[in-house]
Amino acid sequence: MKRISPSDYVPATAAGRTFALTSLINAIGTGLFLAGSTVFFIRSVGLTTPQIGAGLAVSGFVGFLATVPIGALSDRIGARRTLIALQVWRALWFVALAYVHGFGGFLVVSSCLAAAEGATQPMTQAVASDTTEESDRTRTMAIVRTVRNIGFSVGALLAAPLLAADSMWAYRGIVLGNAAAFLASAVMLGRLRLVRASAAQRKVGPLTAIRGFRDWRYLGLAGLGGVLNLHTTLLSVGLPLWAMTATGVPAGFVPVLILVNTALSITLQVPVSRGAERPGGAARALRLSGFALAACCAALAAAHGLPPLLAGALLLAACVALTFGEMWQAVGSWDMSYAFAPEDRRGIYLSVFSLGNSGQRIVGPALVTGVVIAAGAAGWAALGVVFCLASVLVPPVTRALARQQREREAAQAQAQAPTQEQAQAEVQVSRAANEGAVA
Structure with a gap:
């Protein structure tokens, strides 16, 4: 490595x-x-x-x-x-x-x-x-x-x-x-000078x-991204609230957890991104994200009612798992949302993908506080199952998107073939005309 x-x-x-x-x-x-x-x-x-x-x-x-x-x-x-x-x-x-x-x-x-x-x-x-x-x-x-x-x-x-x-x-x-x-x-x-020029875009309103927009496969990817993006609500709402209401840790321990998350994100986000650069790495990162977030939920459930020292250790483990889930979700989502977006409609595709994250910000706080935390350890266990299910669904959604992308590229190549043949014919006609003029 x-x-x-x-x-x-x-x-x-x-x-x-x-x-x-x-x-x-x-x-x-x-x-x-x-x-x-x-x-x-x-x-x-x-x-x-x-x-x-x-x-x-x-x-x-x-x-x-x-x-x-x-x-x-x-x-x-x-x-x-x-x-x-x-x-x-x-x-x-x-x-x-x-x-x-x-x-x-x-x-x-x-x-x-x-x-x-x-x-x-x-x-x-x-x-x-x-x-x-x-x-x-x-x-x-x-x-x-x-x-x-x-x-x-x-x-x-x-x-x-x-x-x-x-x-x-x-x-x-x-x-x-x-x-x-x-x-x-x-x-x-x-004043920014771009390295790569964007492809010609579709001039439609x-x-x-x-x-x-009827790409249900990409919508599925956006939905999975939204579920896994619940890590933002877990960090800002779920983890602090659960620590204060369901464990005996002192209030001053919560900022420590946020500090650990920030420090790990700053130091490890770039190394973690390397895995997504390998073939199939982005999908693997999304799968790992779901499993890491499920491990976070398991640790939070286990911390319920424990003595402060043991509960604090489990909360710290949950924070580390949450941070890795966050980092894996980020790199997997960046790569897959961009790679499967047609170049001439990239703006609308990336915006559709971001709807999963926006929806999570609207629904997430109420879900975590009103359902998960209200149900106690069982609520965290159920949320962990949801994260695992999202991880399991990543491979079939990825395969469907890859198959659709191959079909799209084949259709584009077939549409361009007559244009290329016509250009070759025009070159031959022009060459023949030139030869005739010389003769």
Whole structure:
């Protein structure tokens, strides 16, 4: 096995390095906002806790609805132009958020932000793939994810003195700092020189493109990705809540678990991505993700009611399994969602795939808190079975997609054959005419 070196954490191309820096700036702004958003909503916007939850739920649904139309639009104007427009849009609405007050204004602004945020991830994936060669795509996405984790941590640290200041302008500074990060990102994206030019896209309207999407195999892949993406809710909601309500560990142990997850993600995401670069590696990564998440559920179930020391050890084991499940899910999803998306419709395909993740963000918290944790150890066992089932379904879905891709390529080759024969005939006619003129 090849030893990991510092150069493995640096994209191979100048465009890839620029894009990684852009992602870092984005993540610092996002980490800054996430760390102080709840306090900002209460102290500056004047919201109650139920209003925050209701507003975020409505805006999340708006983002879910807007993702695919924006993806279809990107197939007409290009992924980079779309991503630049999304970053400018987000910057403008975060400026508006800094000065909004009351639930009505918050609902409008958060919905406008969510409309762009849902489509940002698939556009980021598409642009990142165009900054590097095909063979280095998965590693580059792993590097981007690594620098984003670093950026989130830096942003959270930068939010601490602003929150400590406890003033209206300090809270606004958190939001305006995020807006500035998005604007800087848009400027850098505008100057980015892509390594690979995107293929010619289908010039159809977004609504036509959406109505014409009937690829149930790819929808199956998106559904599996959404199930496995539950790791985000497990980390942010399930693991902390279960630790505090079902075990005797002290409250200070929960941040330790989050720190372990962040540290492992930063140091191991790039090495883990290597496995996906081998033939069949992406599908293998998705299968391993489901089994790792099932192991996490088993450890959480076993921690119920145990003494603090033993429960803490099981919670730590669950956190490590969760982190590996997260990393395997990420690399497998990046590679498979991109590889099985037709090049001339990549925007809408990647957006459809992201719907699984968006749906998980809407349904996941209620599922984990209202069903899994409410049912206790049996709930975790049932969720583990769901993860195992998702892993088992990966191979047949992958085979169906590969078979469809071969059929699509064969049809394209057959359609191009008459064109090539016609071109050869025209060359022969031209040659004969030239010979006749010389004679």
